[in-house]
Amino acid sequence: MAARADTMSNKSQGWPRIHFVYFALATLDVLAIIAGLLLSHRVITSYELGLERTAQFERGVNLLRNASDLLAETQTDVAAALYSVNVSFERSSFLGKINDARGFVERVPGELSDLLPEKAGARFSGLLLKAQKSIDAVEKNGMMIFSRVEGAEPHEAAMAMRQTSSRYVSLRYAMRDLNQYLVINLAGLRQADHAALDSLRTYEYLLGGLVVFIILCVVAYGHYVGALMKRKFTELQLALGRSEAAEKEATSSAASLRDINDEIVRLNNDLSRNMKALGDAQEELVRKGRMEQLGQLTATIAHELRNPLGTVRTSAFLLERRISGKGLGVETQFERINKGIVRCDNIITQLLDFSRTRQLNCQSGDLDSWLEQVLEEESKKLPAVVTVSCDLGLGGLMVPFDPSRLQRAIVNLLNNASEALVGQGDDPAKFATATPEIHVATRISGNGVGIDFMDNGPGIAADILQHIREPLFTTKSFGTGLGVPAIEQIAHQHGGRLDISSTEGRGATFTVWLPMTAKAGVAA
Amino acid sequence: MSRSLNILVVDDDAGNADSLAELFASENHRVIVAYDGQQAIEAFSLNKVDVGFFDVMMPNKNGVDSFMEIKAKHPSARIYFMTGYSADDLLDRAVKGGALGVFSKPVDLMRILETVEREAA
Numbered sequence: 001m002a003a004r005a006d007t008m009s010n011k012s013q014g015w016p017r018i019h020f021v022y023f024a025l026a027t028l029d030v031l032a033i034i035a036g037l038l039l040s041h042r043v044i045t046s047y048e049l050g051l052e053r054t055a056q057f058e059r060g061v062n063l064l065r066n067a068s069d070l071l072a073e074t075q076t077d078v079a080a081a082l083y084s085v086n087v088s089f090e091r092s093s094f095l096g097k098i099n100d101a102r103g104f105v106e107r108v109p110g111e112l113s114d115l116l117p118e119k120a121g122a123r124f125s126g127l128l129l130k131a132q133k134s135i136d137a138v139e140k141n142g143m144m145i146f147s148r149v150e151g152a153e154p155h156e157a158a159m160a161m162r163q164t165s166s167r168y169v170s171l172r173y174a175m176r177d178l179n180q181y182l183v184i185n186l187a188g189l190r191q192a193d194h195a196a197l198d199s200l201r202t203y204e205y206l207l208g209g210l211v212v213f214i215i216l217c218v219v220a221y222g223h224y225v226g227a228l229m230k231r232k233f234t235e236l237q238l239a240l241g242r243s244e245a246a247e248k249e250a251t252s253s254a255a256s257l258r259d260i261n262d263e264i265v266r267l268n269n270d271l272s273r274n275m276k277a278l279g280d281a282q283e284e285l286v287r288k289g290r291m292e293q294l295g296q297l298t299a300t301i302a303h304e305l306r307n308p309l310g311t312v313r314t315s316a317f318l319l320e321r322r323i324s325g326k327g328l329g330v331e332t333q334f335e336r337i338n339k340g341i342v343r344c345d346n347i348i349t350q351l352l353d354f355s356r357t358r359q360l361n362c363q364s365g366d367l368d369s370w371l372e373q374v375l376e377e378e379s380k381k382l383p384a385v386v387t388v389s390c391d392l393g394l395g396g397l398m399v400p401f402d403p404s405r406l407q408r409a410i411v412n413l414l415n416n417a418s419e420a421l422v423g424q425g426d427d428p429a430k431f432a433t434a435t436p437e438i439h440v441a442t443r444i445s446g447n448g449v450g451i452d453f454m455d456n457g458p459g460i461a462a463d464i465l466q467h468i469r470e471p472l473f474t475t476k477s478f479g480t481g482l483g484v485p486a487i488e489q490i491a492h493q494h495g496g497r498l499d500i501s502s503t504e505g506r507g508a509t510f511t512v513w514l515p516m517t518a519k520a521g522v523a524a
Numbered sequence: 525m526s527r528s529l530n531i532l533v534v535d536d537d538a539g540n541a542d543s544l545a546e547l548f549a550s551e552n553h554r555v556i557v558a559y560d561g562q563q564a565i566e567a568f569s570l571n572k573v574d575v576g577f578f579d580v581m582m583p584n585k586n587g588v589d590s591f592m593e594i595k596a597k598h599p600s601a602r603i604y605f606m607t608g609y610s611a612d613d614l615l616d617r618a619v620k621g622g623a624l625g626v627f628s629k630p631v632d633l634m635r636i637l638e639t640v641e642r643e644a645a
Binding site: 302303304306307308311315317318321341345348352 | 535537539540543544546547550581606608609628629630631633
């Protein structure tokens with residue numbers, strides 16, 4: 001902004017001064033041109049006037065010369081009269097020449113009338129009059145001679161002839177004076193013209209000086225204005241540079257502001273993410289805390305219940321042995337006792353599966369081989385009517401897993417599927433299908449391996465599917481509602497997940513996904 | 525015909541210990557009963573024990589610690605464990621220290637009798 005204000009102030013103060021000087025120089029220039037034109041006009045006029053005057057003088061002088069020549073010739077005419085046989089011819093020739101000469105002389109003042117100054121004019125008129133009188137005297141003398149000759153008075157004629165010479169001498173002098181006077185005056189006029197031209201030349205020099213001065217002024221001022229403009233241009237450039245720098249700075253400031261803003265947004269996002277993570281971690285801690293408490297409680301209960309269960313089982317066994325074969329008919333009761341013990345044990349096992357928080361003991365192993373073995377072992381414990389088939393496709397892939405925990409998940413999955421197919425397996429009327437079948441398959445997908453448990457049971461209704469992962473949710477009269485949560489818990493502990501998909505009436509598929517690489521620090 | 529064994533049953537739950545002792549006795553074996561880990565060690569030092577069935581969680585001294593002590597004195601001792609829930613760390617130690625097997629409580633009686641039968645053979 002400061003740079004822009006500078007430029008503004010220069011514009012308001014510097015430029016009008018330049019305009020004024022330019023205006024003055026231009027005016028001076030125009031005046032010099034006008035003066036030059038006037039001067040040259042004067043020079044030309046003077047020159048023309050000089051030429052005109054010279055011509056006038058020359059014409060005057062010529063007239064006089066012609067008159068003089070004619071008058072000189074009249075002396076011959078007069079002289080011839082004495083011996084002429086035709087005097088009248090001589091007389092008319094004489095008179096013609098005298099008249100012509102007089103006519104020439106009379107025209108001279110007309111030619112020179114405006115050339116001679118007044119005083120000179122008077123002197124010229126005097127000389128002219130004297131010349132005219134001399135002509136008159138010559139004429140009178142001549143006419144007297146001609147009349148004497150014609151009157152046959154030779155003596156008188158000769159007397160007159162003697163006077164003729166003096167008359168012509170006077171005439172010659174008079175004409176010479178007139179001529180000289182004109183020549184003198186012409187010289188004077190020429191001198192005056194020269195003087196006038198000299199003075200004009202002085203003006204010319206002055207004008208030339210003025211023009212040179214103006215040119216110098218223009219050059220100097222041009223130089224000054226050039227320098228000024230250069231300075232202004234430099235200033236402008238600097239200002240522009242500053243403005244550009246300022247703009248750049250503004251742009252970079254804007255960019256860094258944007259960066260800061262982005263950073264703040266990012267930090268904000270991080271913060272909210274961290275807050276969420278913290279919240280999740282807190283929830284997880286609370287959940288873990290609860291799970292740990294539940295785990296401890298379950299462990300205690302399991303221990304406390306399994307001891308008396310063991311006592312009951314052993315005692316019942318001993319009792320059965322003692323009274324067997326005595327026909328007391330208590331076999332059914334003993335069977336009930338044993339089934340009750342098994343059921344209690346299963347409930348405790350499920351509780352332990354779900355609440356177990358101990359860190360996994362993962363080892364890399366051939367999952368397919370291990371699974372095949374487990375399935376063979378565990379399928380024996382299912383009702384005989386249920387067929388278990390498998391299609392293992394990992395091709396000896398080594399996968400990290402905790403065998404005892406994963407086995408619990410598999411037992412739960414098999415039990416769930418079996419119960420969906422045949423319930424407790426003791427009442428064929430309750431079987432979902434005549435050929436209950438569980439198909440187990442393994443496959444690789446992305447970074448994980450999937451173990452599918454597919455059954456051809458009744459499937460799971462959508463509303464049940466929604467709640468199936470919730471602890472204690474059960475549709476069975478004999479379930480704890482911890483089977484599916486326990487499976488999911490075990491999958492999560494491995495860093496994997498449990499997928500459940502089912503269409504009602506077309507069986508269900510439970511898939512345990514395990515990562516191919518071990519999850520660090522796994523706990524419930 | 526299998527021979528008669530000297531069996532040590534160790535369990536702080538008297539009902540359990542006594543009923544198992546009765547079961548083994550009914551199979552013509554001599555049974556010694558101990559109700560905690562310390563008693564088990566004493567019983568081992570005072571008697572010739574062919575096979576032992578130890579509970580894990582017990583007062584005074586747990587089954588695994590007493591097993592380790594016994595095993596240090598009698599490296600050839602044959603001992604099985606019984607547990608109400610899998611106390612994995614302890615059991616791992618026991619298995620690594622030479623325990624022969626683990627029975628979950630309530631013990632599957634057919635399995636335990638088969639085991640005893642095998643020991644007696």
